[in-house]
Amino acid sequence: MTVTLVRPEKVYHRYTVYMADTTIKVDPAVRDRLQELARDRGLSMRDLLTELAGATPTKEELAARYAETKAYVEEHFLGRPYTEEDEKAGEELWAAVTSGRIGEVQ
Template sequence: MADTTIKVDPAVRDRLQELARDRGITMRDLLAQLAGATPTKEELTQRREETKAYVEEHFLGGPYTEADAKVGEQLWADVLSGRIGEVQ
């Protein structure tokens, strides 16, 4: 494998080195893991479309609408705020 140089600020280099050391790996391996685990815009779009198709098929029985999105957003807000599961 051929090496290449990536120029970053010293603070970024130090941070990457600390993260790698904490994981017991080299900075090379850390960067490879970060690159492999970070999806591109195209990959995110593909995941969104696949997820939408799954939800439509298995939960909605039809198209995912703006109303569905609003219900989901409210549900997520309720989960984050702790309102889901409260005794009223």
């Protein structure tokens, strides 16, 4: 299926003064998937990609989030530094929760 966009020249010109267009080359299957996701959400593909980019944290943002969460847990729940043993116990608990064997973890 081919989709042809018709842009009124006057509107398009005013829009492009403020926005730069960039072409992203992806496999047709990826393009079709993005288009389907955009349609399901009632968005243009441009808006979908904007939403995805805004909602996806960088490595630095994830590291900052981890540090903030760790500090919060230490202050409000543990009252001591968060250790590797705490992390291992948390991972084991999460694995038990997701596998449905929550009663087996102590």
